[in-house]
Amino acid sequence: MNAKLTTTPDRRTVLRGGIITAASLPLGVTLASCATGGGGEEETTDGGGEEPGGETSADNPFGMAENTTVDAVIFDGGYGVDYVEFAADILAETHEGSSVEVSPSTQIATELQPRFVGGNPPDLVDNSGAGSIGFNAILDQLEDLNDVIDAPNLEGTTIRDTLYDGVLAPSTYEDKLAAINYVLTVYGVWYSSSLFEENGWTPPTTWDEALELGAAAKEQDLYLFGWGTEAATYYQTLAIESAIKEGGDEVRLALENLEADCWSQDAIQGVFSAMKEAVDAGYFKPGGSGTQFTAAQAQWSNTQEFLLYPSGSWIENEMRDQTTEGFEMKGISSMSLTSSPALGADALHSTAGEPFIVPSDGNTAAGKELLRIMLSKEAAENFAATKLAPTIVRDTVPADGFGSTALVSQTDLLSAAGESIFTFNFVNTYGMNSEQLPIWNSFLDGSKSVADLTSELQAITDRIREDDTIDKVEVS
Amino acid sequence: MTLSGSVIDGQPPNQTTPTGPVPGPRRGRRRKWTLDRISFFIVFLGLPLALFLIFVINPFIQAGYYSLTNWSGFSPEQEFVGLQNFIDLAQDPRFTNAVGNSVVLGLVVPFVTLTIALIFAILITIGGAGRGQIRGVKGAGFYRVVSLFPYVIPGIAIGLIWRLILDPSSGLVNGVLTGLGLDQFESFAWLGNVTTAMPASIFVIVWGFVGFYMLLFIAAIKGIPAEIYEAARLDGAGRARMSWSITLPLIRDNVQTAYIYIGIMALDAYVYMQALNPQGGPDSSTLVMSQQLFRTAFAESKFGYASAMGVVIALVTLVFAALVFTVNRLAGGKDEGGAS
Structure with a gap:
């Protein structure tokens, strides 16, 4: 054996290793560097800013130039x-x-x-x-x-x-x-009206009725709810909707304005507990936290393994190719906690x-x-x-909804709600969704308690409230 | 005079080399700038250097600079904030968690992949019959081709395929397990449980890379003269002994290179993790640095902060490489002056 084989590394060899690595490193920082590729900071020219003048007229109110x-x-x-x-x-x-x-x-x-x-x-x-x-x-x-x-x-x-x-x-x-938001979205809980009719079920209006329905479904080896891993927060949307209906604007504003203990409000805790009951009773189709979300949605719309799916009204179009024949999709406003919620049973989340x-x-x-x-x-x-x-x-939208039961029920929900239409934006405004997803996945698969769920959601809200570099939007 | 030019390459100064200085006009220090020489320099030195500076060094410097600003990424405005981003990073539990996950990948993936690859390579090259010519197990050629298949598939496709295979309700894995009577795997979410998400992800990456590194090691082992093995066998060495005492020491440089190469890949791992668990896995247990960087830059519009993450990722990678070099030397690798 050559004695030289056991020498310790010196500064030069370690450094050389580092330099070799540096040369082969671009991958590691590609993301950072390509992001900065764009234009230099000095570039202040207005691009298309100076509009080539066009005549303004009734047909052309903004004066768009010809041949644009x-x-x-x-x-x-x-x-x-x-x-x-x-x-x-x-x-x-x-x-x-x-x-x-x-x-x-x-x-x-x-x-x-x-x-x-x-x-x-x-x-x-x-x-x-x-x-x-x-x-x-x-x-x-x-x-x-x-x-x-x-x-x-x-x-x-x-x-x-x-x-x-x-x-x-x-x-x-x-x-x-x-911005002008072009498409009207109605949020609610969607179901197959043909399946419900066949079994003599009625869509639930309160969480108690939902739990009863869950028990009835279980008798037929069906689940009440199901979820996909990227869409677990649809159940957060559902929970917030139920809570706002129950507790009114007070609940909404506390969440929107990132107040301390906003997730501990009675209305929210009530809904969380009802959900936990459903989770513990096995009314959620297991495995959702590892299922791709459109695959999970197909388990509802195509193979009909579970009955209810909380979502926005895009769901019909999204699953159009994966909806079983004669599904007859309809929607209901999110379940209330009690039979006499503050905003009324027909209050609707729409934006x-x-x-x-x-x-x-x-x-x-x-x-x-x-x-x-x-x-x-x-x-x-x-x-x-x-x-x-x-x-x-x-x-x-004509009265027949172009033959779509879901579209007709959207129009019905909107007119039933009248003025009690609400929405909330804090999740999107502060980009919370990606952080909330893992928490909801764990809650829905049963590995988190209501207390865990509350404290972890509150921690995200608190961190954003305390971070001065994030501009806050005051909601009233 | 005769010594000039011979000190290079660590050769003893007094050793005369056949390419030593030759008397005559070529000894003059100045040479004519002929078109041939100029074009040679431009093509072989200028061009690569320019490309390297523009596309490698320049972005590095830019990213380094942006990491010291609070640039949002969507407007030309930015303020210089010094090292504030790095201070914040150290206290950001989301990022430290991601660093932790990446480090786990950086430690486990290379070790597991290369161990398996080495074992397979040895089986295919010298694992065969104990008498006659040194050769691999039966059907070695077939295994060699088959095991490279996963490497031919792009990383993103591997991720998506395995996501389907690991699907709780309709995936192949759970189908086989429940078919064997293991009912606890009914709807079991491999990628959705904190305890299994990371191991399952690691398995997928290892699956994708074993074939390639096996091939690399096979090539290295083929370079070892068969006489050495034959001599060892005459001395009574078994296959395990030959692997440990002959193969491994003779290809350690290849192992080191492979270790660094796959380590860099594992510390990035963006493609695999994003395909398997785009939202970062249960309790963010599979969220890696590059995913958090992307999220910070494009979802949260904090490019300055994201650039700081990029710098940290680069540093972690450099530290990793330095560690591999150090360990290899401490374990008895060749030193600087040795023949290589």
């Missing part, structure tokens, strides 16, 4: 992008020579980050999906869209007068309408989704013009008919 190519980046999710292409075709007709380039994207933030920094963002963006850009990051780079709402639609009516009430409030930041934004550095006239066309009757009716979901434009 509108650059629209649209989230390619549950609703696809063809509804924007439909509006694009109208734009090409009404503005001869102009056209729209619709680019689908599923990763809005990653794709558009360099363009925002470089000062050449698209003219219109549907900032939606799991990879969307946080609003507090780009708020001051967005156009105020109030003038779109005050403009006439293609039929000549002012757009503001054609919209459902209150749909603009969630995207208004201190009088600035930073608009798919936020369309017009970046200030783009060709704003072009972006607004396309948005105006989308909000006109023809495009809105097309959306409702092809996507089976209402837009924020009123009266676009």
Whole structure:
């Protein structure tokens, strides 16, 4: 044996190892470095900022120049992008020579980050999906869209007068309408009305009835609920809805304003306990924390292994190809805790989704013009008919709901709720969902108690409240 | 005069080499800048260096700079905040948890993968019959090809395939286990339980990489002269003894390289973890540094803070490499001056 084989490492050899590694390292920091690739900081040119002047007229309220190519980046999710292409075709007709380039994207933030920094963002963006850009990051780079709402639609009516009430409030930041949420979403609990009829079940209105239904389902080897790992927080949405119905605005505001002990309010604890009862009784289909969420949803819509699924109204379109024949999907407003909740049994969680934004550095006239066309009757009716979901434009759904029971029940739920429509935004505003997901997965598979669930959710709320670098949005 | 130019490569100074200085006009220090030489330098030195500086060093420096700012990532504005991001990182339980998970991967994945790969490589090269020519087990060629299959599949596809295989209700694994009568695996969420999520993820990564490193080791073992094995066998060494005392010492450089290479991959592991458990696993038990970095940058719009994470990831990787080198030397690896 050579004696040299046992020498200890010296500074040089260790360093050399380090340098070799450094050379082969790019992977490790690729994420950080590609993110910064975009444009330099000095780049302050306005890109498309200086709008090539076009005449403003009744047909062209924002003065979009002739022969414009509108650059629209649209989230390619549950609703696809063809509804924007439909509006694009109208734009090409009404503005001869102009056209729209619709680019689908599923990763809005990653794709558009360099363009925002470089000062050449698209003219219109549907900032939606799991990879969307946080609003507090780009708020001051967005156009105020109030003038779109005050403009006439293609039929000549002012757009503001054609919209459902209150749909603009969630995207208004201190009088600035930073986004127009295009699609009206109704949240609730969805079920197969044909299956319920067959078994003589009625959809539950309170948590007690839900637990009874769970027992009845179990007799037939069915489960009451099920979940997928990426969508476990749908049950958080359900719990918050039930709690707000039960306790009223007080409950909602405490959560929205990140108050201390907001998760310990009686109404929320009551719902958590009812859920825990269902978990312990085995009413949740086991294994959800390891199941991909659309696979889990197919266990409800296709193989019908469980009865109820809490979700937004996108569920019908999302599962369209994986819904069994004759499912007859219907929705109910989230179960109340008691039979006389503060907001009334018909109170409904509904808000608009798919936020369309017009970046200030783009060709704003072009972006607004396309948005105006989308909000006109023809495009809105097309959306409702092809996507089976209402837009924020009123009266676009006929009584038969284009043959969709789910769409009819959405309209019914909305009219039953009347003015008792509520929504809450704190989960999205502060990007809490990804942190809450693992907690809910563990709660639903039975490994966490109500106390664990409460304290861990409270810890997230508290951390964000105490973090001064995060801008808070005061909700009233 | 005759010594000039011969001190390189650690050769003793007084040793004359055949390529020593030659008398004549070529001894002049200045050489003409002919087109040939200039183009040679541009193509073989200038271009690679420029590419390296622009696409490797420059982003490093940029990321390093951004890590000292509070840049949101979506506007040109940013403030210089010094080391604040790093101070915050040290106190951020979400990031320290991710570092912990990555370190577990960095320790377990290379060790398990390379151990299995080495065992297979030995079986295929010298594990065969104890008499006659040194050869592998029967059907070695077949195993060699088959075991490379997983490496041919892209990482993201491996992740997605295994996610389906591990599906609680309709996955292959639970189907087989319940078929064998093990009813406790009915709807068992391998990726959804704190105790099994990380081991299952590690298993998937190991599955994907064993074949490649096995092939690497086979190539190294094939480079060892058969006479050494034959001599050892004449001296009465069995297969285990030959593996431990001959194969391993002779391919330790390959093992070290492989260790660093797969270690870097394991410390990243973004593709696998994102495919298997995109939300970070039960109680964030499979959330790794790169996932937390991505989330911070794009979901929370904190690019400065995310860049700081990138810098920490780079440092962790460097420390890992230094550790591997150190351990290898302490365990008796070759030293700097030895023939290599």
